[in-house]
Amino acid sequence: MRIRHDSLDRHWGRSQDPREGERSRLEPGDAAPSSLRTILRGREAGVHRGPHASRLQRRRRAAGRSRGPGADANSGRTLTHSRRRIALLSLAVLVAVALSVSFGASGLGPGDLLRALSGDGDPAARAILLKLRLPRAALAALIGGALGLSGCTFQALLRNPLAEPYVLGISGGAAVGAVAVMVTGLGVRLPWTLPLGAFLGALAAMMLVLEIARRASPGGMDTRVLILAGVIAGAFFNAVILLLLSIADVESFRSAIFWMMGNLSGADWGSNGLLALLLVPASLVLLSLSRAFNLLSRGEEVAHYLGASVQRVKLTAYLAASLMVAAAVAAGGVIGFVGLIVPHAVRLAWGNDHRLLLPASFLAGTAFLLLADTAARIVVAPAELPTGVVTAVVGVPCFVVLLMRGGRR
Amino acid sequence: MRGGGGTPDDWRPVLRGRGLTFTHPRAEEPAVREVSLSVAPGRLLAVAGPNGAGKSTLLRLLSGGIAPEAGEVRLDERLLGDLTDRERARALAVVPQSESSPFPVTVREMVGMGRYAHLGPWEPVGSRDRAVVDRALERCAVTPFADRQLGELSGGERQRARIARALAQEAPVLLLDEPTAGLDLRYRMELFHLLRELRADGLAVLVVTHDLNLAARFADRLLLLDRGRTQARGTPTDVLSRETLEAVYEWPLRLVPHPGPGSDTGAPQTIPLRRDDP
Numbered sequence: 001m002r003i004r005h006d007s008l009d010r011h012w013g014r015s016q017d018p019r020e021g022e023r024s025r026l027e028p029g030d031a032a033p034s035s036l037r038t039i040l041r042g043r044e045a046g047v048h049r050g051p052h053a054s055r056l057q058r059r060r061r062a063a064g065r066s067r068g069p070g071a072d073a074n075s076g077r078t079l080t081h082s083r084r085r086i087a088l089l090s091l092a093v094l095v096a097v098a099l100s101v102s103f104g105a106s107g108l109g110p111g112d113l114l115r116a117l118s119g120d121g122d123p124a125a126r127a128i129l130l131k132l133r134l135p136r137a138a139l140a141a142l143i144g145g146a147l148g149l150s151g152c153t154f155q156a157l158l159r160n161p162l163a164e165p166y167v168l169g170i171s172g173g174a175a176v177g178a179v180a181v182m183v184t185g186l187g188v189r190l191p192w193t194l195p196l197g198a199f200l201g202a203l204a205a206m207m208l209v210l211e212i213a214r215r216a217s218p219g220g221m222d223t224r225v226l227i228l229a230g231v232i233a234g235a236f237f238n239a240v241i242l243l244l245l246s247i248a249d250v251e252s253f254r255s256a257i258f259w260m261m262g263n264l265s266g267a268d269w270g271s272n273g274l275l276a277l278l279l280v281p282a283s284l285v286l287l288s289l290s291r292a293f294n295l296l297s298r299g300e301e302v303a304h305y306l307g308a309s310v311q312r313v314k315l316t317a318y319l320a321a322s323l324m325v326a327a328a329v330a331a332g333g334v335i336g337f338v339g340l341i342v343p344h345a346v347r348l349a350w351g352n353d354h355r356l357l358l359p360a361s362f363l364a365g366t367a368f369l370l371l372a373d374t375a376a377r378i379v380v381a382p383a384e385l386p387t388g389v390v391t392a393v394v395g396v397p398c399f400v401v402l403l404m405r406g407g408r409r
Numbered sequence: 410m411r412g413g414g415g416t417p418d419d420w421r422p423v424l425r426g427r428g429l430t431f432t433h434p435r436a437e438e439p440a441v442r443e444v445s446l447s448v449a450p451g452r453l454l455a456v457a458g459p460n461g462a463g464k465s466t467l468l469r470l471l472s473g474g475i476a477p478e479a480g481e482v483r484l485d486e487r488l489l490g491d492l493t494d495r496e497r498a499r500a501l502a503v504v505p506q507s508e509s510s511p512f513p514v515t516v517r518e519m520v521g522m523g524r525y526a527h528l529g530p531w532e533p534v535g536s537r538d539r540a541v542v543d544r545a546l547e548r549c550a551v552t553p554f555a556d557r558q559l560g561e562l563s564g565g566e567r568q569r570a571r572i573a574r575a576l577a578q579e580a581p582v583l584l585l586d587e588p589t590a591g592l593d594l595r596y597r598m599e600l601f602h603l604l605r606e607l608r609a610d611g612l613a614v615l616v617v618t619h620d621l622n623l624a625a626r627f628a629d630r631l632l633l634l635d636r637g638r639t640q641a642r643g644t645p646t647d648v649l650s651r652e653t654l655e656a657v658y659e660w661p662l663r664l665v666p667h668p669g670p671g672s673d674t675g676a677p678q679t680i681p682l683r684r685d686d687p
Binding site: 155156159160161288289291292294295297298299301302304305306307308309347351352353 | 473474498502503508509511523525528
C-alpha cells in the first residue's frame with residue numbers, strides 16, 4: 001500500500017463544498033490558527049486550549065476515579081438517536097408512498113383509492129391502483145434507495161463528496177447499451193432487450209473503468225485514477241451516444257432522449273421483483289461494510305492500520321454498488337442528482353458515521369425519488385415530466401440551500 | 410489501558426525486524442537497507458535520522474503497510490505477513506504522520522474506529538467497547554472534547570485524539586510516525602510524557618522523531634538511521650556523540666548535558682552551531 005496525499009480529492013472537495021474543504025485542510029497535523037478556525041465556525045469553537053501538563057495529569061486521575069455512567073449513557077444516547085432518525089425516515093417514506101399513489105393522470109383521489117382497496121369499489125380504480133400507481137411507487141422507491149446508497153458508497157470509497165455513479169461512467173455505459181437497443185429497432189420488437197442492454201452496458205462500463213484504474217495504478221487501485229478513468233469513459237460514452245443518435249430515425253431518437261431523461265412509467269411488478277432480487281443482497285453487502293467505510297474515509301493507510309482489508313473492501317463495495325446502479329438505470333433510465341445530493345444532505349444533517357449514513361441514504365433516496373416522481377406526474381398533468389428532469393430541478397436548489405445553511409449543529 | 414480481558418497479560422509480543430531492506434518503485438537506492446531492531450514491552454524506542462533517511466519507510470515495513478524486499482518482521486514468533494488484517498490491528502497500533510478526510514467526524518467517533526478489529530460486521534458496539542473507548546479518551550486527556558469535531562481541536566489535542574484511537578485498538582505494540590511534528594513546546598512535552606506513561610503501562614512503543622533532545626530524555630533506546638542504514642543504536646547516551654551526529658546530519662554541533670533539575674539531568678542535548686562560526 002502506498003501513502004498518497006489526496007490533493008485532487010481535496011481540490012474536488014473544495015470546489016464542491018467549500019466549508020468541508022476548509023475543514024479537511026484543517027485536519028492534517030498542523031494546527032490552524034485558532035482565529036481562522038473561529039471565523040470558520042462562526043463561534044468560539046476552535047479557541048479551546050488544552051490544559052498544561054500537570055493539570056492534564058490531575059484531571060486525568062480525577063476523571064479516572066469519578067468515571068460514572070456519563071460516558072456510557074452518552075453512547076447509548078447516540079444509539080437511540082440513530083434509531084429515532086431511521087424511524088423518522090421510514091415514516092417519511094410511508095408518507096411519500098401515500099402521496100405518490102394518491103396522485104395521477106386519471107384524477108383518482110385518495111378516497112376513490114381507499115374504496116378500491118376495500119374491494120367494493122370501481123374495478124377500473126382498483127386496476128389503476130394495483131397495476132399502475134403501486135408498481136410505479138415501488139419502482140421509484142427501489143431506484144431512489146439504490147441511487148442514494150450507491151452514491152454514498154462511492155463517496156466513502158473515493159473519499160470524495162463529488163463521487164457519484166454518473167461521475168464514474170457507470171450510468172453512461174448503461175445509456176450506451178439502452179440507446180443502442182433503441183436505435184437498432186430491437187427495443188420496439190423485443191421490449192425486454194432495453195433493460196438488458198442498459199444492464200450489460202453498465203456492467204461493461206464498470207469493468208472497463210475498474211480495469212483502466214487497476215492497470216494505471218500498479219500496487220493497488222488509486223482512487224484518483226479511478227475517478228479519472230470514470231470521467232474519461234463517460235466522455236467516450238457520450239460520444240458514442242451522439243454517434244448512435246446521429247444515425248437514428250426520428251422515432252427512436254425521441255424515445256432514446258426520453259429514456260435518457262429518466263422515466264418510471266414502464267413499471268410493472270415483474271421487473272420490480274427482479275430489481276428487488278438484485279438490490280436487497282447488494283444493499284446488505286454494503287451495509288455490512290459500513291464500519292470499514294468509516295475507516296476508509298480517514299484514508300486508506302489509516303484504514304489498513306486499524307485492521308480493514310482495504311483492497312478487498314474496495315473491490316467488494318465497488319462491485320456491489322455498481323451492480324445496484326446498473327440495475328437501477330436499466331429499470332428507470334438516467335436519473336441524476338439523487339446519488340449526489342441525498343447522501344450529502346444526510347451527511348450535513350447527521351454527520352458522517354456510515355452505520356447511520358448508509359441506511360439513512362437509502363431511505364432518504366427512496367422518499368426523495370417518490371416525491372420527485374409524484375411531482376413529475378402532477379405539475380403538467382395530464383402530461384408528464386421526465387422524472388430525471390424533476391430530480392435535477394428540485395435537487396440542485398435544495399443542495400445549494402443546504403450548503404449555505406452551513407449544515408450540522 | 411490494558412488488563413481488562415481480551416489480550417491475556419502473559420502475551421506480550423515483541424516486534425522484531427531482521428535485515429529489513431526495501432526499495433521504492435522506480436528508486437535506484439534502497440530506502441532501507443538491512444535494518445534490524447526490536448521493541449520490547451515496557452520499552453520506548455526512538456528512531457531518528459535526517460530527512461530521507463528511511464524512517465517512515467522503516468515504520469511502514471514494521472507495520473505491514475509495505476512488504477520488505479529482504480528480511481522479515483515478526484510479532485512474537487509469527488510473521489507479520491501471516492496475520493490477518495484484524496489480527497495485526499489487535500496486536501499492533503500505528504499513528505501515522507498525518508491524515509485528512511473530506512468528511513468531518515467527532516473525536517469519539519474517530520476513537521471508536523479503533524474498535525474495528527474487535528468487532529464483526531454486524532456486531533453491535535458493546536459496553537466493553539464503550540468502556541475501552543472511554544478509557545482511551547481519558548488516558549489521552551481528550552474526554553472534554555469527545556463530542557467535538559476533530560477539525561475544531563488544536564494540533565496537540567488532535568494528535569492526542571489519534572493516539573487515543575490507537576489505544577482503543579488495545580494492541581500491545583504502538584508505533585508513531587513523527588507525532589510531535591508541528592506541535593509547540595508544551596504539546597511536544599505532553600506528548601512524550603504520554604508516551605512515557607504508556608511505556609510504563611507495559612506497551613512496547615516505537616516513535617519516529619526528529620527531536621533528538623526529547624529522544625535523549627525519554628527513550629530507552631535510540632536507533633539512528635542514515636541513508637537507509639543503521640548508523641548507531643543503543644542507549645541515547647551511547648548513540649548521541651558529536652562525531653556520529655556531525656557525520657549523519659553534515660552539520661557542526663555540540664552536545665551538552667541537560668542542566669537539570671529533574672530526572673533528565675545529564676541527558677545529552679544537541680546544539681547545532683552556525684556554519685560560519687569557527
